[in-house]
Amino acid sequence: MRDDDRRTAFEALLREHRKIVLKVAAVYARGVEDRRDLGQEIALQLWRSFGSYQPERPFSTWMYRVALNVGISHARRERERPQALDASLLDTLGGGSPIDEPDERLRALATAIDALGPLDRALMLLYLDELPYAQIAAVLGIGESNVGTRIARLKQRLRRDMTEAASP
């Protein structure tokens, strides 16, 4: 494939699946600027790694792997647990546009994500994106049965956290 064709193919795939980049950046970044930087970092790494993508396999699996690897490494570099979903996503839109939906659901999501380590965040992101267990297993590199067990434990933990938060 010629370089131009390769770039065109990559840009088309990135456009089609760009929400993966946006969501991973939202889950692992610490603020507006950080989220933007992480999104660019992921896009750049996707382009650099594009040579390793095998077209006969699902692009989304490959993309989730690269994006999550960059996101997790970014969060590790921060040395602290990253704060999920920055204020711009919770309170206001860029440029001060009015919010067109209530924040409670996003806040509940942010609280749930905040309580998780980088690997559990990846699992939760994939689960909430409704990927089949087989694809989650392929992205994370664990067995399908392990995916089921981990998701069950994650739900259990979140339920416990929510109950504790709700109790006076």
Place this chain on the structure above:
Amino acid sequence: MTENGMEFDELKAGWAALDRRLTQVEGRASGKPGTGGVGAELRPLVLGQAVQMVFGLALAFGAGSLWVGCRNLPSLLVTGLLLHAYAVAMIVAAARNLVLAGRVNQAAPVLELQHRVAALRAWRIREGRWFGIVGCFMWVGLVIWGFALLGVDIVAARPLFVASLLATAAVCLAVFVVVSRLDRAPEGSSVRRAAERLAEVARFGDEPGA
């Protein structure tokens, strides 16, 4: 609907809201390139290891010449052998780092890549400690070697001077140990954190019931 189901419905609704919010907030995912993630982080490491390897080879050659040429002078023989061993350790450590860095593939499954990055980090921290400790004394060997190049066996000629160098090296070591301890974050030393990260990755990959 169960209580659990209700909670997850909330999270799923939050996720859908995030999806819509991201579409509104972000124009495009790509744009001005960022810093490049782990790949960019590893590039200085790879360059540094290449330089270390060249320096190690030069030191191994020089130290080898020293002890081979001074086999009848015990102080220079021992100094040359110690410097030679240090140089070989530098080469081996750099080679290992390059191999570990070369195995970091961003498109690998998440757990595999995180394990490799954690292993590389753990090894780098341990290696840094050991080279730091040994390095506190190795410069004394370089000074002895420098005098030997001028034709002076400084250990035999000025033993007190060499003893003062060794005392200074011991102070260096004490400072190194203190600084290493001060560097500890509240959650523990970098060695422990690296080990915990490896353990975390291993736990996550454990099959149920295994």
